[in-house]
Amino acid sequence: MPTDPATVPSTDAVLRWPVEPAQGGWYTRAEREAVRAVLAESDDWHVGWKPAGYVGAFEDAFAGFTGSRFAVAFNSGGTALEMLLHYLQLDPGDEVISCAVNFVGPLIAIIGQGGKPILAEPEPDTLNLDPTDVERVISRRTRAILVTHWNGAVADIRPFLDLADRHPNPVHGAPLIIVDAARACGGRTPTGARVGAEGWATMFSFESKKLMTTFGQGGMVTTDDQALAEQLRWLRTYGGTEHWGTNQMMTKAQAAVGLVQLARLDEMNDARIARAHQRTRGLADTHELTMPPVIDDRRHLYYRHNLLVPEAWAGEGRDELMNTLAAEYGLGSIINDRPPYLFHRLIRAHTAGQRCPRAEQLTARLLCPCLHPRMSVAEEDEITDAVRGATAQIARTRSTS
């Protein structure tokens, strides 16, 4: 299998700005003190590392923050997603629709729980799942629609709820709306609600690159469905006395630090949004590049700042731009994300015969240069200059060759 050219270059060693910046590195005194307190108290063997109190407090705070009835913490976003799909008890042939431009995780979870992933196209501007194309692929076998708030642009959930109502499964009723908000923690939806309050259930990740992090791993599900919340609690602790389950608990230290990160989330997201808007303004006169949409009120968190090169540069020209940025400016960039069926063998096998040409065309033009909320205004100016300079170079070489 060819190696995946999703990141350029494959090593960060020569780069001033890494390909994939981690959010960790922005812990304050408050996080450090929370960890110190947990460490000190857990030294007492009467207390130890039992997570219950801390995890419960983090869950309550998270449910309150998102405006959902329940929040259930997990050791990762991936396991949280897997357990959400486990709850559906998918039969062979049951279908779950998701976007062709996606992280591998959602598709792996559908396959892992015995479902058939059905791919639909992204919208051209946000690259979020396109409801119109979901209408094309929805069927009597559809059990769920898995909507990823891709790269921080918050999708409108309402069209999917409407579609589900109009296409009930003959046995199970309206397909359920599962939201992957790994990249949109703290965002607001078009109705003004917090991400996590809409749809049947929403998954969050606190992995090291995400918008907030619990020591580099962690996840959460929010839902208003009490039966789901109860079942998820069994699933993460060996099934109670009745069910199947395994151990997917978040630790006490992760929950303690999560409480602090949650309180700081809006501040961290606002810093990221400010840098993203600065970049969009700075590149406004670079006509070759299409900017990500500017959507205010925390409706776009810019987990990545997506740039699209002209159609004529798709593939090769985009790769040249990424290589030039890395080699001559020390700026790393990533293609987040190519359609997973193009490079992931298992996903390709389970989506055989499905192609999403719009997804392939758009991601052949896509690059996401490094963006981090801790970048200074001056540093962001340097990055904007680098992107402008490298784009002009590519434009020159392509017009003369």
Ligand SMILES: *Cc1c(COP(=O)(O)O)cnc(C)c1O
């Ligand atoms: C990170 C991520 C996940 C998985 O979360 P983990 O906590 O890393 O398992 C799922 N979906 C998307 C879109 C992600 O970015």
